[in-house]
Amino acid sequence: MKVSCIDYSATGAFSSLVLDYLRKEAKLQPFYAHFPEISSFSALMEERQFPQGQRQALVQELQRQYQGVEVSEAVQANISALADGQTFTITTGHQLNLFTGPLYFIYKIVTAIKTAQELQKAYPAQRFVPVYWMATEDHDFAEVNHFTLFGKNYTWESDAKGAVGRFSTDGLNELLDEMPESYPLFEQAYTESATLAEAMRHIVNGLFGAYGVVCVDGDTAALKNYFTPVVQRELTEQVGFAAVTQTNAALEQHYKPQVMVREINLFYLDHNLRERIVQEDGNYKVLNTDLVFTREQILRLAEEDPQKFSPNVVLRPLYQELVLPNLAYIGGGAEVAYWFQLKGLFEAFQVPYPAVMLRNSAMYITKANGQRLEKLGFTVAEMFLELPELKKRLAELLNQEEVSLEAQRLTLEDAFRQVEALAQSIDPTLVKTVGAESQKAQNSLQMLEKKLNKAVESKNDTAYNQLANLKEKLFPTGVLQERVDNLLTYQTNNPHFIQELVAAFEPFAFCFTVLQEE
Numbered sequence: 001m002k003v004s005c006i007d008y009s010a011t012g013a014f015s016s017l018v019l020d021y022l023r024k025e026a027k028l029q030p031f032y033a034h035f036p037e038i039s040s041f042s043a044l045m046e047e048r049q050f051p052q053g054q055r056q057a058l059v060q061e062l063q064r065q066y067q068g069v070e071v072s073e074a075v076q077a078n079i080s081a082l083a084d085g086q087t088f089t090i091t092t093g094h095q096l097n098l099f100t101g102p103l104y105f106i107y108k109i110v111t112a113i114k115t116a117q118e119l120q121k122a123y124p125a126q127r128f129v130p131v132y133w134m135a136t137e138d139h140d141f142a143e144v145n146h147f148t149l150f151g152k153n154y155t156w157e158s159d160a161k162g163a164v165g166r167f168s169t170d171g172l173n174e175l176l177d178e179m180p181e182s183y184p185l186f187e188q189a190y191t192e193s194a195t196l197a198e199a200m201r202h203i204v205n206g207l208f209g210a211y212g213v214v215c216v217d218g219d220t221a222a223l224k225n226y227f228t229p230v231v232q233r234e235l236t237e238q239v240g241f242a243a244v245t246q247t248n249a250a251l252e253q254h255y256k257p258q259v260m261v262r263e264i265n266l267f268y269l270d271h272n273l274r275e276r277i278v279q280e281d282g283n284y285k286v287l288n289t290d291l292v293f294t295r296e297q298i299l300r301l302a303e304e305d306p307q308k309f310s311p312n313v314v315l316r317p318l319y320q321e322l323v324l325p326n327l328a329y330i331g332g333g334a335e336v337a338y339w340f341q342l343k344g345l346f347e348a349f350q351v352p353y354p355a356v357m358l359r360n361s362a363m364y365i366t367k368a369n370g371q372r373l374e375k376l377g378f379t380v381a382e383m384f385l386e387l388p389e390l391k392k393r394l395a396e397l398l399n400q401e402e403v404s405l406e407a408q409r410l411t412l413e414d415a416f417r418q419v420e421a422l423a424q425s426i427d428p429t430l431v432k433t434v435g436a437e438s439q440k441a442q443n444s445l446q447m448l449e450k451k452l453n454k455a456v457e458s459k460n461d462t463a464y465n466q467l468a469n470l471k472e473k474l475f476p477t478g479v480l481q482e483r484v485d486n487l488l489t490y491q492t493n494n495p496h497f498i499q500e501l502v503a504a505f506e507p508f509a510f511c512f513t514v515l516q517e518e
Contacts (some may be wrong), residue, residue, distance in 0.1 A: 045255035072209030136165025
């Protein structure tokens with residue numbers, strides 16, 4: 001496997017905010033605490049004091065969540081190690097996409113694995129655990145119910161409502177029957193698990209168990225207990241709205257904020273239900289329901305049944321950092337952007353702000369596509385150009401420039417000018433005839449030029465089609481592979497795909513990774 005890197009700025013696929021962050025631009029520095037480089041983690045560990053009792057509670061809850069799962073030795077060891085004051089987590093999070101969804105789900109977790117490995121080398125006295133935070137409380141089913149495999153879209157239809165992690169896996173058999181071949185890990189996960197959350201834990205354990213990746217489901221009372229003080233302050237003081245609004249005012253001078261903050265950044269969570277909580281006439285109402293609570297009632301509910309409260313995108317990072325001894329959060333460009341809206345929120349609740357890391361992005365070039373690339377004479381970096389520009393460069397590489405008969409047109413024009421002068425001297429009435437014949441000849445020459453260029457284009461149609469097909473393979477639907485293609489698109493033909501990603505990714509190098517089969 002040949003591995004190379006491309007500067008993120010050369011891909012045209014990343015926002016100015018992300019690029020400025022990687023360049024450590026001064027205007028962004030007020031919005032984060034520590035830039036994610038290995039030397040920063042010494043300070044991050046000093047800041048991250050995590051109560052021993054809470055560590056024990058976390059270990060007990062994780063052991064409960066993993067009941068019934070054939071846990072790898074590495075995962076079990078990492079769960080147990082979280083009870084130790086010198087163990088820290090490196091976390092990424094994502095929704096429960098069917099069959100893991102687009103490749104960037106895999107890239108996030110691999111980045112967390114590799115980050116933990118690199119930190120382990122740098123700080124051997126501590127232990128670093130890669131964590132996948134399961135977005136079990138997310139209720140946008142349309143974002144997780146489909147995936148693309150070998151260019152074909154697969155979708156699961158369900159009438160269930162509320163938090164997707166609680167969805168029953170009933171009905172997934174029909175989708176499994178549509179698959180082009182058998183995928184035992186996924187089939188077992190979806191047929192033997194009661195809920196989508198259980199199935200995803202099974203899948204991630206099967207794919208990444210050897211690397212010790214620990215899955216954390218925040219939809220549990222044991223962890224929500226630690227979130228209760230935040231819930232109560234959010235309900236009564238609207239801390240999130242005040243803190244994030246203030247940060248947004250400063251951030252907006254340079255960038256557009258990624259997410260919207262609300263006056264109350266909480267959902268009410270119940271069976272088949274996840275709806276926003278709003279304040280009306282001094283009471284608290286759950287939208288699209290008849291549920292209404294007084295101040296006393298809702299604060300008591302937060303104490304007695306904390307699982308009824310679910311953080312939105314603004315408070316979810318805070319909840320995660322409250323319950324994990326975490327040092328870094330790994331996310332995509334959009335996630336990095338909205339984390340920069342949250343530093344003031346963390347300060348308001350006196351919670352240490354982690355290092356925010358951009359996940360690795362990558363392009364995987366199969367041997368066949370690599371051969372096409374070489375045959376066409378392009379570099380990988382050039383393939384990030386738009387197709388019209390690539391076609392123009394291909395024409396240059398083929399040494400077949402656009403045919404121009406301009407020189408012949410000028411010669412013809414001069415010849416008719418001489419004929420016109422001759423006609424003027426012999427019979428002036430023939431000048432118009434000469435002019436008409438001149439125009440007719442120029443039109444014929446122009447038509448011949450078009451036909452010659454069309455002939456050149458036809459001659460190169462095969463090469464142009466190969467170029468267009470290659471561009472589509474490397475950028476399906478015009479975007480990065482990682483936003484469309486599924487893990488199985490590559491792992492089916494390369495069983496070592498994940499291992500090669502782990503070997504190739506360099507999370508602290510901050511460059512776009514290219515993996516090319518040899």
